[in-house]
Amino acid sequence: MIPNKITAEDNQDISKTSHETLPESAQIYSKMVSEFHQLCAQLENDMDNRLDILYQLQEIVTENDSAIPLQKHEIDIFMRLYNDEYENDPKVKKKLSILIESLIYGRAYDYVDTFVEFGLLEVMNLFPNYHMANFLSLFLHSSFKVAKNFVELNCLDSLYDTIADDPKYLPHYIDCVAGIANYNAFETQLERFVPLLYLYINDDFIIENIEHIVGAFRIMADHSQLLFFKIYNDPKFQILNQFIHSSLENSDILKVIDQYIRFVGSMIGLVGVLDESTLINLFTELKFFLDTEDKIFILNACKSLSKGVVYESDFVNICFNLNILERCIQLLNIDDWSNRDKATIYTLLFNIFLASSNEQMNQLVNDNFNILSLFENLILLCNEENEFICMKTITKIIEIYNLTKNEQFMDVIDQQIFMDTITQYTESNDSEIQLLANQALEDVESIE
Incomplete structure (x- = not known):
């Protein structure tokens, strides 16, 4: 059991806390934090046992759900060690990457100032390692300050060049692009990423790439009308559309289809922006998934339709014309839905009702x-x-x-x-x- 969240600042000297004055759970936590800091100090000097020390550190972090406060000099140790061991010991490098990712996961904002001070360009030098790419994307998603710093230091250009040079790095960077897309202030700079992402939508689909691309498209469409229109109006969107429609039986792309349905729902959410023919196309697209036999596709289509239809009577006629209400009634007559699943379908029906x-x-x-x-x-x-x-x-x-x-x-x-x-x-x-x-x-x- 972990006590209430304690920031890195609160814990600059946590090892000196008197265990006797704390409840038992807090005593255990305080002891582990103290042990963590001691191991970090040992990590810098004990060349022979670094891997074993990293395993011990990871065990403490895992046991405490990543709620261990990092100190700035410890981040410096991790980053220096990562660079020192980059060529020498891939096992140390990998374990250290996982440890850093675990430590900042869900607490990225606590360490924003420290990592900006350390230098995002330095962090960029750690690419193309997957964990460090993921680590950077966590910061980009958590803080406008980091995203702004990232753009101002021209890291965006480095990111763009790396993707353009070698598509195998694409999945590791999409989350970073999507993280910046969360901030509308950067939408014009992100415009150029749309055609770049479409470079990888062709006859030779790489499933992992497509999943990340569609996920990035969804976040972009959620936050920016400009990016939505860049995505939707590109002729290659139809190639993606056809690929999705022809692959419903392919279990390898279930996550791709899930992201795609949510992406279409994000587009429908652009109330007052889309013309009627585009809206009809998008509703028809979701009806396509509603008509499948796959529960996940059906429920996600219901959620996306609900997002689009709320309080818009113009959408109701589209739902009527596409027989969406009749399909919902059909689905509710199937016995093996859980109550939660039924509630999702009923919610769509009543959103249509309320919008009428x-x-x-x-x-x-x-x-x-x-x-x-x-x-x-x-x-x-x-x-x-x-x-x-x-x-x-x-x-x-x-x-x-x-x-x-x-x-x-x-x-x-x-x-x-x-x-x-x-x-x-x-x-x-x-x-x-x-x-x-x-x-x-x-x-x-x-x-x-």
Whole structure:
């Protein structure tokens, strides 16, 4: 058990802490930190036992879930040792890389200043080692300061040249590019990476490369409209599209397809930016995965469609025309879905419902869409993640009934579960849900 997170600054002298004044778990942790610092000091001088010391250090780090505070001089030791041993002992180099990565994982921000001071260009010299590339990407993802420093030192140019020179390094650098893409301020500099990434989308696909490329595309599309249009409008996008569609049975590319579905969902999320034909193409693309027999593809397609459809009535017509609601109902009739899986499908259905205009929803019910059954099932699967959707649905049902006097909506309102749910939500910890529930209670009483 680890005590609350302690920063490197708090622990400059942690080895002097009195064990007697600490709880047992903190005493154990303090003792391990002290042992870690002693081993680091030994690491610099004991040439013969470095590998064994590194294993001991890794054991301490692993046992404490990477929550060991590094001191600046220890980072200096690691980096110098890495450079010293680069040619001499690959085992030491590899173990040291893994150790550094473990230490900074999830705590990268704590060490930003130290590594910027050490010099990102120095870190760049450690490429193409995979672990050090991953190590740099962690910093780029965690800190605008590091990303800014990275760009200002022209590390981006070095990164670009390395990828262009040798595609085998591509997977090790994509995460770094994606890390910078998290900061919109650099989107114009990242434009040039899009055609470069497309260089590796050809008939000779390397699966590992494609997975990283699509992952980078997804992050770029999430954060930048400019990068989205550069990606989507490149003719090679169709080559990627065809490759994905023709490879559904290939178990080696399941991760690629997963990233691709999420990428399409990111594009749909660009509300108000895309023209209608592009939107139809993207929805059609997700419907393609919704129609497969693969659960992971189906659920990810549902999540991406939900992301696109929320509160946009223009999207609802596309869903109607593509028979997405009918496909969801079909899927819900399959017995072997877990409750969590069903909730994902129901959430898509109700996002479509909430995005519908009152006229669209009324027409849907008149076309024999069983809203009563659908609502009851949502309530049964309700959890903290879809409470808000459920409460908004209640509000919508009351609103449509008041406008249309359609008795099918009154049938829903008359259900005991309807009133029980409203009453339950009047005591919700979420003030917005509580407000909606209190208003719904008043509205139902006025109907009766």
